[in-house]
Amino acid sequence: MGMTIAEKILARASGRERVAAGDLVTVQVHTTVLFDNNFMPNNWPDVRRIDHPDRVVVILDHRVPAPTIQAAGAHVTARKFVERFGIERFHDVGQRQGICHQVVADEAYALPGTILVCSDSHTCSAGALNCVARGVGGPDVFFAACKGETWFRVGSTVRYELRGHLRPGVTAKDIFLHIAGLYGAHATQNIEFGGPALAGLSISARKTLATMGAELSCEFATFECDDLLLDYLRSRTSAAFEPQHPDADADYAEVRVIDLDTLEPLVALPDSVVNNSRPLSEVAGTTIDQAFIGSCANGTLEDLHLAARVLTGRQVSPKVRLIVTPGSQRVYLEAARDGTLAQLVESGALVTNPTCGACGGGHMGVLGPEETCITASTRNFKGRMGDPSSRVFMGSPATVAASALAGVIADPRRYLP
Amino acid sequence: MRFSARTWKAGDNINTDLILPNRAFYLTPQEQTQFVFSANRPGWSDLVVKGDILIGGHNFGMGSSRPAARSLRNLGLACLVAESINGLFFRNCVNFAFPAMECPGVAAAFVEGDVAEVSFEDATIVNRRTGVRLLGKSMPAELRAVVAAGGLFPLLEQQGYIASRASA
Structure with missing residues (x-):
């Protein structure tokens, strides 16, 4: 049998002819x-x-x-580390700031056929760039940073064969919610995305899907490399790379076909996204206090454009706080230049600086007791975004924007042309 | 590695935020232990006695890369045996030298409070009350060696990559 994308990249990085599910490999970390x-x-x-x-x-x-003073102290330690070891690729607070997974995509730090690690669970985001990337533990990243290697258990691979086209008001987030709702967790498995629909899925859309792989507990979520990705990378880096394609006879645990034309907007109920998706119509009308668009999953320029299309010419409900957090300064600047930020602010959105922010409940939009939020971000665990009694629904940026207008969970298609 | 002690039980899909909530992020590792399961089982961390064993359900430790396994270890738990363990959480069990084993059937085989005998060499767990003996998935020898060494930081310290640490 042949190998899947993840298996090929793991084989190359471990210096082996081939790897298969069940192997424990030591790999070079790029x-x-x-x-x-x-x-x-x-x-x-x-x-x-x-x-x-x-x-x-x-x-x-x-x-x-x-x-906080503690956060400032960590930043001071980081700057000393960068200076001591001469780290050139440093994104400090300020002009190069951004959420690490957005910056990795912006700057093409992740390359096809390579291995990337970071101790944030959403590191699988870089799988959009045909990279084997995953969140590891804190000690793992220091081990990888110091010695340039790490270990992985090779999982079996589930391939999603995407066909057709998304209909208006339906997004990559809805593809994810469809997968999470229908198939649930993918623990110990790799996810591979491919199929004819890829040509119509932007790098941002792919990044949303790859990032959300963390919520499915997968090992890696990796996309096939195509011309769209090659063009994207060549506009951002001169580095050499070798994309890895799956073998025609790759050994998949399962191949699942998704016809994008059949998908509708979905919403995940609070506390988990695993087997917890509902058609939007089932939760429409639920009163919300906060609406959030941001994070490494939904802080792209495309996400901001979509929100602006829903919002433009309308006003956010006075009972709702709509918080929009661009993924990086690069996204923020592009959205400022093309007028998107003005549209968001005119509609009543609060646009923050790039940061993980409200997604992790750290700052910039923490939820209070008994509050309800609908979010286009990564995670909706109990207490994730604030008080343990708060409730977090999850939807696409379009659904979140529509809900902010209505003051209740609402279908974006009523606001889109 | 062999352990024999009273068991506590946790359900399916126990996530990292329940083990180590955001509000405990900046506390010392030892202070963080009192927040384990504070949202879903308030007061539990005070009941754990050093050496107790935790029995988990499916996908134990789903979620973030935060050092939640360190909190379970520092709380005094000897080891984790679960139906299945999230891949990222399992890495942190190795990283922070908290012995962890996947063992299908373990959740149904134990009532909280039963005494368990766990052997990581044999990958077995025995319920002393019922006599039921289950075979788990053994941790690869390479990873068991990391756990035996005390986790990744002691290894990096021995090799001169990091300064010696008073606490981990």
């Missing part, structure tokens, strides 16, 4: 991304030596600009 949490006193191991500083990227994102 890129290690550190972020502010790694530099907090209770996580930071006081690094003394690094074998390959050129493979390390440092991006401050979870709590930026520093909302």
